[in-house]
Amino acid sequence: MHGIKKPEFFIVGAPKCGTTALFICLKQHPCIFMPSIKGRQCFADDILGDLRVIRTLQDYCACYSNSRSDLILGEASVAYLGSPAAVRRIAAFQPGARIIIMLRNPVDVMYSEYSQRIYDLREPAKPFEQALQAEKLGQLSEWRQKGSTVIGLGRRETVRFSHQVRMYLRAFDRSCIHFIIYDDFRRDTDAVYRDVLRFLGVRADFQPEVKVVNSNKRVRSFTLQRWLHHPSTLVRRIAHLTLPQRWRKIRWRFITSSKFSIRTSPTARTNSKAVFATTAGA
Structure with missing residues (x-):
């Protein structure tokens, strides 16, 4: 080449x-x-x-x-x-x-990644410790098997x-x-x-415009989000004909919030640290 x-x-x-x-x-x-x-x-x-x-x-x-x-x-x-x-x-x-x-x-990476998967409807919403245990037992959710992940590795x-x-x-x-x-x-x-x-090795005096990107998102309504992600053909056609583009974008503001939402107990976080301790250096 x-x-x-x-x-x-x-x-x-x-x-x-x-x-x-x-x-x-x-x-x-x-x-x-x-x-x-x-x-x-x-x-x-x-x-x-x-x-x-x-x-x-x-x-x-x-x-x-x-x-x-x-x-x-x-x-x-x-x-x-x-x-x-x-x-x-x-x-x-x-x-x-x-x-x-x-x-x-x-541990923060695992939590943040899981939050993103929930938001993207690649996994069903449930306590993180349950998702971690299910993965340990080889019980990957049907959603994850059908969809892609950020990287194709387990947590x-x-x-x-x-x-x-x-x-x-x-x-x-x-x-x-x-x-x-x-x-x-x-x-x-x-x-x-x-x-x-x-x-x-490039000039270091350049000042970029810095924006917050990919912040962790909380889903306010999983049912509504699922419907908006996978609407019927009829609903999709009606929305395309009747809703202005800006309203189609605003829909996400209505159903989401840029906050981390996966609630975990102190015990769950301790268990996650233990999981990392046994795998990080392997």
Whole structure:
């Protein structure tokens, strides 16, 4: 693939750790080019399979074909952190790639990810400890089996950060890997952003427009949300003909709230920490 434009850096995850916010900030930088949409997921064929947005290297590289030659190219896909295939394929595709890994308290990642799945109707609403126990017993919900997940791993596998980081340290030189802790990014976004720019070797004086993205959402009415997600054909046609576009968007404001809603007891949180302690370093 000599002469074809390739990304030079990869934001590989983890999910719910600020990767979207960083993607948006980097995309605004005048010296950086990133695809219009985050999450191409091309290299994570082992855990996503046919759910990948882009499946061939030809289509993947086409995303960068119109970029200027003086820009640094990058990508962000959270599935890559937990994907052994992605580590191998990225290293073979771009041996000198720079890797950005964003990490967070693993228990918070599990809760936040579960909240998002509930909101997206990929899992039925129930206490988190019940969902965790069901997964332990191999009882994945019918909704999860039918739909895709943010990354195609179980909750425990998703937060095995020690193992995941080791995979990247074996495949890439330590100087090519930049770590970001979510709490630091949230507390001082500007400072962390400038550290990333210096790591990438671009001017660090650019000021991006920072917005809150992908905040945890609470569903006020699961019945109403399910109906709006999967309306009958007749209802869909009537709504399209009678409701202005702005009212179709406002519907989500009515049924959702940007607050974390999965209620958990102190015991449940303690149990989640125990689960992480037994799997994180495995």
